[in-house]
Amino acid sequence: MSNAATIQKTDVVLIGAGIMSATLGALLRQVQPDWSITMFERLEAAAPESSDPWNNAGTGHSALCELNYTPQNADGSVDVSKAIDINERFQVSRQFWSYAAENGVLATTNFINPIPHVSFTHGADGVDYLRKRYEALSRHPLFEGMQFIDSADEFSKRLPLMAKGRDFSDPVALNWTDYGTDIDFGALTKELLAYLGRTGADIGFGHEVRNLSKQSDGSWLVKVRNLRSGKDRVLSSKFVFVGAGGYALPLLQKSGIKEMSGIGGFPVSGLFLRCNNPALISQHEAKVYGKAAVGAPPMSVPHLDTRVINGDRGLLFGPYAGWTPKFLKDGKLTDLFGSVKPNNLFSMLGVGVTELGLVKYLVSELLKSPAGRVHAMEEFIPRAEGHDWELIMAGQRVQVIRRKGAGGVLEFGTAVITAEDGSIAGLLGASPGASTGVSAMLDVLQKCFPREYASWEPKLKEMVPSLGLKLSENQALFREVWDWSNKALHLDDANTPKHAGVDSHA
Template identity: 45%
Template sequence: MNKDKIEKEYDLICVGGGIMSATLALMAKILKPDLKVLIVERLDDVAQESSAAWNNAGTGHSALCELNYCPEKDGEISIKKAIKICQQFETSKQFWSYLVEQGLLDNPNSFIAAVPHHSWVLGQENADYLEKRFNTMKHHFMFETIDFTRDSSKMKQWFPLIMENRQEDEVMAASRIDRGTEVNYGVLTKTLFNILETKYDTPVYCNMEVKDIDPSPDIDWTVEVKNLKTKEKYNLESKHVFIGAGGGSLLLLQKVEIEEKEGYGGFPVSGEWLVCKNPDLIKQHNAKVYSKAGLGDPPMSTPHLDTRYINGKRELLFGPFAGFSPKFLKEGSNFDLFKSVKFDNISPLLGAFWHNLPLTKYLIEQVTSSHEDRMDALRKFMKDAKSHDWEILVAGQRVQIIKKDEFEGGVLQFGTEVVSSKDGSITCLLGASPGASTATSVMLEVLEQAFPELLHSEKGKAIMNKMIPFWNTEVTESLFNEQLVKSEKCLKL
C-alpha cells in the first residue's frame, strides 16, 4: 500500500480513528474486500480520544453490574434495557471471536480479560432493590448465573478491599456474575486498524482533519481534508461517509447539508478518575464493583471501583468524577461549545437545561470538588482509603447529546444515536456510554443504512451468519449459551 500519495475516490470514508470507525471499516471489508475504504484521524495516532484506555470506563458493558439499566417502577424491576445491552456486548464478542477464528487476531488477551462484575449497595432500601433485581434477572437465561448475598463474609471473598473495617450491623447487599470482562478498547482499536492496513490494504491517515463535507455532483460527497503537518488540502470523493469522531462528530454533522441534523445540540462533560498508586492495594482487588448513583445524579455518575489492565499493567481506578470544559474533544478547542450553538438547536438546548437543573447542580458540585472531596466519595467504598495512595487523572471528554422534543423543547440523550441521511450515504454517530461495548451492534445499524446490499446478498448473509450468529435472528436460550461458550473459548476467557 502506497501512502505517499492519497487517492481521490472512495466507496467509504470514515472520519475518526476510534473503535467505531475501526469496527465499521473492518466489517465492510470482510463483506466486500474490494470496497475502497479510507480512514482519516486528526491526531497523530489512532485511539487517542474516547477509545483510549485511560479515557473510558473499560468495562465490557454487558448490564451484569450497571444498576441504571434496571430501573424500578411501582415495585417492579424492568430488565428490558439490560437484556438489550447484554445482547449487544455478546455481539461484539462474537465479532472478535470470528477474527480469532479467521487468523486475523492472534492474541485476544492483549485487550480482553475475565474480571467478575459486581453490584454493591448500602442501606435497607437499596439492598431490597438489589434483591428484587436479582430475583428478576435470575429467571432470564442471559443472567441465570447471577449470585446474590447479604452476607458480609461472602462479600469479603468477592471484594475484600471494600469490606475491610466495616461494622457488623451495616446493612448492605451485593450481586455477582463471574463472566464479566475488562476491555482495553485502545489496544483493540489499534489491533483492528492494523488488520485493516496489513490484511485489507486499507489506508489509515493520521494528522488529517476533515474541514467540511459537501454534496458532490459526481459521486455523492466531497470531503475536504487538511494535512495538519504539511498544511496541504485535498478534496476527496466518496459514495459514503461515516462520521465517528467522538465528541467532534456533532460539529462536523452541523456542516453537512441534510435535514436530519436539525435540532441536535451537545453539552460537554469531562471525566476524572482516582487512580491507585499503591501496588499492595491493587493486588487485593480483582473485580468491577458498581453501586447506585446518588439521588438526582445522572447515570454517568454511577460510582465504581474497577480492576483495569492498561499498558500491560494491572491498575485500580475509582470514579467517575465529572469536570467541565467547553471542549468537545480532549484535544479540542475551547470554542467548541460556542460554535455548536445554532439557530435550530437553541430551543432544545434551553429546554434540556431547564428540565435538567439537578444535572447542572451536580456538575457545579463536581467541578468545585477538592481531592479530599473525591477521597470522601471513595471512602464510602473503602473505609480507610489514604489520600497519598491515590491521584487524580483526567479522562476523556464526552458530549451528552441534546435533541428536539415536542413536549419539553429538548431532552438529554444518554446513549448512542445514529443520525443518517435518507439514502444512507452519510451517517454520523453521536453520544457516549455504553459506546465502545456496543460498537459491533451500532455499526451493524450503520451498515444496514449505508450498505444494505452487502448485508443481504446471499454471500453477505452467509458471512454475517458465521461472523455474528445473533445477526438477523431471535436470540434463544440455546443460541445464547452456545455462542457464550464459543466466544469465551475463542477469546481465552
C-alpha cells in the first residue's frame, strides 16, 4: 500500500454521508466545480446516523421555541443573544436551500414543511418567564409575529391534545410562532448527495476510513477499507473534512493535529416515545418545547414534536436520556475508552468531578421505568397512555470536553475543529447542528481556503445574499430574502411572519 502507484489522488475527501458533508460538498461544487470530491460512508445508506429524521433530536432549530437558548438571568431578565445568533444562522441555511431549489441542486423541496414553533410553560413563574421572553424577542425583526398566549381557551383551541384533562388552575403560557418549519434532514441530505453524484463526485458506501496521516507536502494520506470486499484503498487529498457524527472525534485524534490536544468526548443517547395512534397524531400540529428539568443538560429540553417524514405526519415526545459508551448508534462499546489519550485524560477526569449533576440526571433517567416515562409526558399530555406510544432510540450525541485549567469542561453545542494550515476540519458536538449547518460549512470554507475564498465570495453571495451581514440589523433585506425563500421552498402563507406581536389574554 506504500507504493505511490496505488495511491488515488483527489482534491477533497469528505468522511460521513450526513448533512454536514453533503452541505460542504454542494458548496464546494458550486464555487469550485473542477475539483474532484470523494466521499466515504461506513454504512450502506445516506444520512444513516444523526441526520436521519428519527435520529435527529431537533428538526428545525431556529431558536423560535427552544428555551435553552433564552436563559433567565439572576435579575429575572431573559438573555436572547444566543437565540438571535442561532436564528441568524438558520436564515443562512434557508437562503442556500432556496438557491439550491431554484438552480437544480435540489430536485424537490419536500424536506421542509411549515409547522408552528411553540414554547410552553406553566405555573406563575413559568408564565412570567415566557412573558419576559416574548417581550425581549418580539421586538427583533427575526422574531416578528411571535405571540404571547396565556388564555386557557386559546390554549385549548390551538393545542387540543395538550388541553384534554388539563387543570387550568395551574396557569399556562405559550410563545407561539406560526412561521416555524419542520425539516427532514435525511431527505435533504439524500438530495444533496444525488446532486454530488450527478456532478461527478465519487461516493463510496460501505467504506470505513481507518487512518489519516499528514504527508510531507501538506496533503493527507487517507486509508479506507471496503467493508464488503475487505479491500483497502489509499487516497492522497489536499483537504479532508470529517463529518462522521460521533466518530469524528477518534478520526480527528488519529490525524494528530495539535488542535485536538486536550479534547475529549462524552456520549449521551436520546430516547423518544413515538406515537402509534393516528387519532392522537391528528390532534397535534406543532413543535412544543418546554423547560429542562433542574440539573438536566440543555439537549434534554422536553418537546412534543410534530414531524413530517416522506409526506406523513408523525409525533414524538422526549428526549429521555440514555447512555452507552458507543459514539454512534452503530458504533462499538470500546469507542469511549479508546478515545481517552494522555493529552485529554485530565480533561476527561475533570469533567467527572465538575458534572456530578449531569451524572445524577443520567442515572435517574436510566432508572426510569416505562410507566415513569409516560408519567413525565403527562406535563404535556395529561391523559397520556402508554399503549399509544413506542420507545425508539435517537442518534448518539458526543458532547465536546475541552481542557480548562488542570481539568476539563463539558460543552453543549456544535464545534468546528480546524487545523492551523486549513488542510483538515471536522465537526464535533450536537445541537443546533444540522439547522445551522450551512453557516458552519461557510465558516469552514473561510478558515480552510483563505486564498480561494475572496474569489468565491461573489458566488457565495449569490447563494446566500446576507453573507457577511446581520439580518437582525437589516430588516428590509431580511424581508426580501424571507419572501424569496418562502417562494423558492414552496412554503405557504402560514410561513409568513405578521409584522406585529399579538397578545392573547382572553
